[in-house]
Amino acid sequence: MFADIHFIDFLRANPALAVFVTLALGFLVGKLRWRSFSLGTVTSVLLVGVVVGQLKIEIPEPAKTLFFLLFLFSVGYAVGPQFFRGLKRDGLPQVGFAVVVCLLCLGSTWLCATLMGYDVAQAAGLLAGSQTMSAVLGVATDTIRQLPDGQAIDLDAMPVCYAVTYIFGTAGSAWILGTLGPRLLGGVEKVHKAALDLESKLGDDVSFTAGFDPAARAIVFRAYKAENDWFGQRHTVAEFERYMQSQKKLIFVERLRQRGRIADDVTPRTTIYPGDTLVVSGRRQYVIEEEDWIGTEVEDAELTNFSVQSLPVVVSKRGAAGQYVRNILKRKEMHGVNIRSILRAGVKIPVLAGGKLDAGDRLELVGLPQDVRRAAPTLGFSDPVSEKTGMPLVGLGIFLGGLLFGWLLMTRIGAVPLSLTVSGGVLIAGLFCGWLHARYPHVGNIPQPTLWFMNNVGLNTFIAIVGISTGPTFIQGFQEVGWSLFLIGAAATSIPLVAGIFIGRYLFRFNDALTLGCVAGARTTTAALGAVEETIQSNVPSMGYTITYAIGNTLLIIWGVVIVLLIA
Secondary structure, X not given: OHHHHHHHHHHHHOHHHHHHHHHHHHHHHHOOOEOOEOOOHHHHHHHHHHHHHOOOOOOOHHHHHHHHHHHHHHHHHHHHHHHHXXXXXXXXXXXXXXXXXXXXXXXXXXXXXHHHOOOHXXXXXXXXXXXXXXXXXXXXXXXXXXXXXXXXXXXXXHHHHHHHHHHHHHHHHHHHHHHHHHHHOOOHHHHHHHHHHHHHHHOOOOOOOOOOOOOOOOEEEEEEEOOOHHHHHOOEHHXXXXXHHHXXXXXXXXXXXXXXXXXXXXXXXXXXXXXXXXXXXXXHHHHHHHHHOOOOEOOOOOOOOOOOEEEEEEEOOOOOOOOEHHHHHOOHHHOOOEXXXXXXXXXXXXXXOOOEOOOOOEEEEEEOHHHHHHHHHHHEEEXXXXXXXXXXHHHHHHHHHHHHHHHHOOEEEOOEEEOOHHHHHHHHHHHHHHHHHHHOOOOOOOOHHHHHHHHHHHHHHHHHHHHHHHHHHXXXXXXXXXXXXXXXHHHHHHHHHHHHHHHHHHHOOOOHHHHHHHHHHHOOOHHHHHHHHHHHOOOHHHHHOHHHHHHHHHXXXXXXXXXXXXXX
């Protein structure tokens, strides 16, 4: 007993250790799955924090705010390029759709909270959990503290409502969009056909096609014997590649073995003779088809033993952003280079000839080192430019964003102060800094590992402190809100999703597969996007996810301010 008391006193004197053990256990529990169900990291960290909080450990307030602001800035920084990209003409329909769905999220939550007579803390927790937007907890707290009697309002019910409603907010969203959604649109087969139709319209140049294991490499290098009579006319490398393009197959000649010797320098003017061995590169589904046309595939270890470089490049050049993939690949500088994948706002989207590149897209270029190094500067900059983080931009961005929107732009409606709060200001600053970096890559670089740390560790540290701080009153708060809260949360989750499906189809007239991706993006639920893609066996929905995700991530966080003002 003496040792136990000693241990508890030690943790109370060193609350930082309690936070770290909460993070460790929360991340471990978050990885556990039962069939397709998982609590997820954020909910697990909160619940572990509640258990640790039974020891009545007090954590200084600035620690929670510090990590929360780092998280908000990283969110804005990551989606900034897509947020401003959506404001262009071709992105406006998806922006408008995301705004409508976000308004439905706010409206359904406000309606449910009003009908149940919830106070501002309970309503904010309901919004955060049912719409799976954990950041609402911090933004709403800031707003409540600014109310005339805000310091007297008990906030312990907020994380309780969040924890109860978050489970269905996550799992329910995945079920509604992944299982119910296709049925509401006419069935899985119909939505799958809509995805194929869109792929065909944009150019059948996908990374993976039906019949191929997704673990297979998208870009391959294979050796063939030039046996077709076509080679008897002594065509050049350039003529061969142009012929392949006329067959809608982007294939490059990388190396040649002629008369038993490997050619030192293969250029577009190099002549291909009958019996030569060609090493060709291109997308897997195209290259493996060429044995019937070029000739027999051969194994030539010496010829195929050469270095191939895979280089991540972030699109930032004006001549590349907004251009079709097919036009990019036709450029002289791109000769011998393939685009293996495109990552947009953290989401992998299909590589389609008719798809457009956006500023901030992260491409994976594959080819011979000299070819990749030649192509990269024409598209943008290799990432990371530096392993160092541009802390002046991060620090000033957080400071000026909080100062501008949390203080200088504050106004009042009667006795109620009205502003985006410091939290909302930091989010807006992150959006601007992310866009600025995409335009000027040497300004304020934040490497991907650092961004991950700011986002995941920032949010979960904030959630851990919330759980530890409210732990002693959590059970009492759960008894006060009652089990009915779970059903109310399910209603607040379902209404915007179901309505969004029909609005996307009949009002905005989106492609059915794209509609499901747009709804998932506006609700910022990546789990639901994965469920949709698994159900319809296509990654086309991801094309509707990125812009709507950027808008949804911004508005749903700001709704933390709005819900408090509506209820108050």
